[in-house]
Structure formats: C-alpha cells, structure tokens
Amino acid sequence: MTQAVIVGAGLMGRLLAWRLSKSGVKVSVYDASRQDASLSAAWTAAAMIAPISEKPLCHPDVFQLGLRSLQLWPQLLAELQRDTGQSVRYLRRGTLVVAHPSDAAELTLFKNKVCDAELPGESYAVALDKEGIAKKEPQLSTSFDRGFWLPDEAQVDNRTLLSALSSAAEQYGAEFHYSAPVQFDGDRHLYRRGDSELAADIVIDCRGAGMVSRAHYPEQYPEKDRSTQSIEGIRGIRGETIWVACPEIEIHRPIRLLHPRYHLYLVPRGEGKYQLGATELETNDRSPVSVRSAMEMLSAFWALAPEFSEARILSMETNLRPATQDHRPVIIDDTHDNGRIVVNGLFRHGFLLAPALLEKLTLGALSGLISLPKRSSTDPRRVYETRY
Structure with missing residues (x-):
C-alpha cells in the first residue's frame, strides 16, 4: 500500500x-x-x-x-x-459591494477593473442605486447610495x-x-x-x-x-477579525466596504453572528488584536448598520496567511x-x-x-x- x-x-x-x-x-x-x-x-x-x-x-x-x-x-x-x-x-x-459617498471613486475603480472581463454568468456585476441596495439588504445603513451586487459569489x-x-x-x-x-x-x-x-x-x-x-x-x-x-x-501576513452577535439585525450576504486604505468585509455566520475583517500587516506576529485594529473594525460595524452598536463581542482573532511576492x-x-x-x-x-x-x-x-x-x-x- x-x-x-x-x-x-x-x-x-x-x-x-x-x-x-x-x-x-x-x-x-x-x-x-x-x-x-x-x-x-x-x-x-x-x-x-x-x-x-x-x-x-x-x-x-x-x-x-x-x-x-x-x-x-x-x-x-x-x-x-x-x-x-x-x-x-x-x-x-x-456579494454586495458598497462605499461611502466620500469614497465613490473606489466604486468607479472597482467597476473599471471588474467590468472589463468576459466572465461566466448572465450578470456578474449588477449596479445598484440606493433603492436597489435597500432591497438586497434592508437593514444596511442608508448612507450608501451606490454599489454592486455580484450574484455568483458564495x-x-x-x-x-x-x-x-x-x-x-x-x-x-x-x-x-x-x-x-x-x-x-x-x-x-x-x-x-x-x-x-x-x-x-x-x-x-x-x-x-x-x-x-x-x-x-x-x-x-x-x-x-x-x-x-x-x-x-x-512570508506571513497578519490578519485580524472580530466576531459579534447581534440577533436584532439580519444581513443575508457578505458585504464589502471599499475604502482608499483598506477593504473591509462583513460576513453573516448564521444564528445572528457576524464576522468582520480583516487587516493586512506585514509581520509574523500572532499576538492579540491591537487597539487600533479593534477600533477600526468596530467603527466599521457602526458604519455598515447603526444597529450593530448593541452587538455583543464574541471574539477577536488573529492569524497568519502565507504569501508569495x-x-x-x-x-x-x-x-x-x-x-x-x-x-x-x-x-x-x-x-x-x-x-x-x-x-x-x-x-x-x-x-x-x-x-x-x-x-x-x-x-x-x-x-x-x-x-x-
């Protein structure tokens, strides 16, 4: 054998x-x-x-x-x-991709880089206005007036x-x-x-x-x-995430929040639990989440949906991703x-x-x-x- x-x-x-x-x-x-x-x-x-x-x-x-x-x-x-x-x-x-109005240029860049490809599927990137975003995720913040829905992602x-x-x-x-x-x-x-x-x-x-x-x-x-x-x-790339419980809010799909400095994601985990991440730091350090990263991630919860202000923090986690050049x-x-x-x-x-x-x-x-x-x-x- x-x-x-x-x-x-x-x-x-x-x-x-x-x-x-x-x-x-x-x-x-x-x-x-x-x-x-x-x-x-x-x-x-x-x-x-x-x-x-x-x-x-x-x-x-x-x-x-x-x-x-x-x-x-x-x-x-x-x-x-x-x-x-x-x-x-x-x-x-x-996946729902959004950005704050002040970061609208990030959505334009996203569109330019995504929509130039011949991809499978009948509609791989659907442009949404404020009403369209609200139909997909009614409890998402009303501050987002433009976005994209990527229906094929899982x-x-x-x-x-x-x-x-x-x-x-x-x-x-x-x-x-x-x-x-x-x-x-x-x-x-x-x-x-x-x-x-x-x-x-x-x-x-x-x-x-x-x-x-x-x-x-x-x-x-x-x-x-x-x-x-x-x-x-x-080399190792440090990533940090935070898990919360918030049964009062219901998000149905991953949300990508575009930003000039970082791209955050929110992922529904079932039973009212959500995971948000993630930082990318060039270090081989597995120590606990830093105060700065925690503040950025917690503020992103608030920005995505004010109801997350009453969420309960379940865990903050770090790990290393193996990366090539x-x-x-x-x-x-x-x-x-x-x-x-x-x-x-x-x-x-x-x-x-x-x-x-x-x-x-x-x-x-x-x-x-x-x-x-x-x-x-x-x-x-x-x-x-x-x-x-």
Missing part, C-alpha cells in the same frame, strides 16, 4: 488527506496546532468564494483559479455529504467543513497527529518529527505560514537563522528527486483556490494516486446554492 505523509492539517492538507485516503493510500497527517485547527489560516478565515470581488486586487491567475473553484465547491460538498452524512452550510447569495462554513473533511479522511483510514510539529531538513531533503525521520512514499508539505523561516523577520528574531525549511519568498499560490513538484510536493502561498485566498489546486494536483503530480470521484446524478448546485 502506498504511504503518504501530509504536513499541515489546514484546508489544503485535509482536502488532500480525504482524496488520498479515499483512493486507498495510507495517509498520516501531522500538524503543529491542536485538534481545533486554531493555528490554521483556514480556521480564522471568512471562507468567501469571491473571485469577482478579488479581481481588482489579485493576480489574473488567482482570479481564474477562483472562477474554477466557484464551479467545484458544490461538487466537493455534495461528495463530502455522501461520504459523511454531514451537510456543510454553503450559501450562494452573492460563502462556506469553514469550521464545519474542516471538521467534516477530517472525519471523511479518518473514515477511509487516515490518521491525524495534532500538536505534532514537523521540520524539514533541507540538507538531507527529509522531514523529521523530533529525532525521527518521517518515512513515506510521498510527503506533501501544506504547512502554510508554518513554513516561514525566521530569517524573513530579523527585527523579531535577531539571531542568525540559516534554516532551509522555507520556500524562498514565503505576487500573492500567487505555489506548487513545487519534487516527487522525482526527493519524494515531496509543496503547496503553499494561498494567502487570504485559501477557500478561493483550494478546489482548483486540488484538481491540478489530481490531474498532475498525484494522478497515479488519486482516483477521480464519480459524477453525481443530481446537480449539486441545486442542493447547495441559494440566490435571491
């Missing part, structure tokens, strides 16, 4: 563990964090599948991969439900998904080892858990920001660190020489990119190990997607 080691139990690691174990591969997964995946960027993420929203900010490759993932997510979730009997919340109600319940993926992988025999950090010995091209070598036919490195070398942050780690365990150029993901296929594959650099686009990258690996480096799933007789879009 083929044996595979996956280093990192984030979104990409769990998708691969599920796929490989389902194909008959003996899979062992090692992760530095606890079982709740709190160190994974996927745990903290808002889990939006929003390629149109991201188009003005991301590389064209990311945009194209995102469009593909938007097609693949319903299929993956339908298959996951068949394997586990567990339904993962997936909403396709689009959102997935990331924490339920992570749990379902590990359950599905374990059902097919995968073993997960938590609080189990792994190091890569670059001189000998092997992975170690403590003093023991991790022997396998293939090792897939999905450590995300856990791969970042201290050498990238000399101001935080002044000692010399010549570690070769990181990909050149991978151009924010494109990287797949290193080193299977021929060293028996490993590296998948990294998903940045803040993990849920936007993961299904498309899984497909690339399935058709490429892992084509001999992974069997493609059978097509469902039902259209998964009808099962999981809701638009109005």
